[in-house]
Amino acid sequence: MAAKKEKTFKFVIVGGGIAGVTCVEQLTSQIPSADVALITAGHHIKAVTNYKQLTVIHSAVKSLHTETHSLETADGRVFGYEKLCICSGGRPKLLTQDNPYVLGIRDTDSAQEFQKLLSKAKRIVVVGNGGIALELVYEVEGCEVIWAVKDKAIGNTFFDAGAAQFLIPSLEADKPEVAAPCKRTRYTTEEPAPGASQTFTAEPGSALGPDWHEGIALRGAQQVSRRVSVEYQCEVEKIFTSEELLNSPQQTLRPESAGSWPVYVQLTNGKTFGCDLVVSATGVVPNAEPFLHGNTFAVAGDGGLRVDDHMMTSEPDVYAAGDVCTACWELSSLWQQMRLWTQARQMGWYAGRCMAAHVLSEPIELDFCFELFSHITKFFNYKVVLLGKFNGQGLGSDHELLVRCTKGREYVKVVLSGGRMVGAVLIGETDLEETFENLILNQMDLTPYGEELLNPDVDIEDYFD
Structure with missing residues (x-):
């Protein structure tokens, strides 16, 4: 690498999501004097406290060079590190890359974009059966929702068909006025300070926390409160614009109202729906790509960076935490990785502990949070607890x-x-x-x-x- 290192930090953390921020907090509490840099491409940082010794670099990472312990940002600057933690999260698996009517909801920025588009929408099609899809179909008001799920029941990542049957009536009922509070750690997103040096690139922001829809009004353009129809055991076959549909040789594809919606979704069950917006909520893939080129990371079958029980990757002095990594130690019989917000927080916290312990030459045991899987969330206004x-x-x-x-x-x-x-x-x-x-x-x-x-x-x- 020709460019000279601008500065070498003791610790560099890549990613301003929950894993990255928790890692920074842990490091700075363990080694208060350490020089720490947080490199993030997102506009928002999930921040709890500001640390004096923390440098925030607003840019995406262009390349990582593990041999020289340095990385280059998209704006051409080069930074060195003694220890690095990659917390770059996951990127949404989008149905299609370049359709203006298809929106993937994954991070704080896309949630705000969704709010804007929804306010003019009369009907949306939501594709996916994970946590974000479940929250979304329940929260949206003033809009008709067609919900396409590939399984026989809703929410099968989190519960069985019996629990799905228990929850379905809530989709048909009116939403209660006041939701019961659910006890959890809360994080706020902070805008960067005015005047702070910033270079923004079109990179994903930080993943949504469990209360992401609070404080944003998810209202469509209709007077109806909520109308959700679920289409089971189907996926998206094709997405058309109204022009493509009108010119389609397959007359069977033409729904009654051909031409009156900006976008049409053909499902594998043979049905075609016109709508104002298609929401792609079909999960994420680990965002490891930017770090692989020129390095020799061991990568797991699901595309995540393999980490051991100290959150270390196969490259020296490089750790990873959150959705970008895959836990490859001998797992407890009661724990599994599910790429949830709570796990990203636990991994970030533990990675920070491990990095500090290694620098201070202290022994460290695998954290107790990896003994038993536990997740608390809220679906359809019910508290949901999953264990083991x-x-x-x-x-x-x-x-x-x-x-x-x-x-x-x-x-x-x-x-x-x-x-x-x-x-x-x-x-x-x-x-x-x-x-x-x-x-x-x-x-x-x-x-x-x-x-x-x-x-x-x-x-x-x-x-x-």
Whole structure:
């Protein structure tokens, strides 16, 4: 590399999303005197506190040179590092790259763009069945929503068909006026300070946190409150403009209102819908590309940078955390990586701990958060808690389920293997998460309790205090 290093930092973190910011916080609390740089392409940084010793560089990374411990930014500057952590997140799997009517929602910037486009929309087609799609179809008002999911039930990343059936009526009911608060760590996004040197490139911003839709009005142009129709077990076959549709030789494709919508979506179930906007919410792929060229990173099958139990990649002094990495240590039997916001935060925090420990030559154990998978979120205004192997992941047929469901109030599912609890799904205000978390962790034999385990007349907490 010809260009001279502008400055060498002790720690460089790439990515201003939750993993990157948590990593910075951890590093600066462990080694307050360390020189830390955060390189981010996004307009917003998920920030909690400002640190005096933190330099924020607003640019995308153009190339990484692990041999010389340096990286070049898109605006041509070169920075050195002693230790680097890549927290570049994931990029949305878009249905199509260059259609102005197709929007991928992944980060803070695209959510605001969506709000703008939605305000003029009468009908949208939402494609995808993950967390963002679930939140979106529930939050949008004043607009007709056609929701295309590739599975037999909604939300199958998070729960089974039973839980999906429990939630479906909420899509048809009016939204309650005030949502019950859900206890979680909150992060705010900060604009860069006025006058701060900035170079923006069209790079992805930071991923949306769990409360992303609060404070943005997701209202369409209609007076209706909400109309959602779900099209199951189908994917997008083709996307047309109205001109393409009118000139299409396949007359069967022409819906009644051909020409009256700007964009048309043909689904694999043979149906075609006209709409104002197509929202692509079909998940993400690790954003590792920019770092691979010229280096020899070990990459996992899903495209993530392989990391060990100290969040280290295969390149010396390079760590990774969040959606860009794939956990490749021997995983606990009760934990799985799911590229969720909560996991990005945990990984960023732990990567910061590991980087500091290595610099200070201190020993470090794998963090306890990787012992048991747990995720708290909110779908359709219900609190949702997922624990352990909540969908029987990897258990084959060797497990049994206990389910308790009170329509409109709660849905409780327990996964047992060999008489021991290995996972649970709790929807609603069940107050069971702490008890169940302990039962999963201590692997107590629950065979004597049988069905009583979920008997609503038995206060289960008294059993296991």
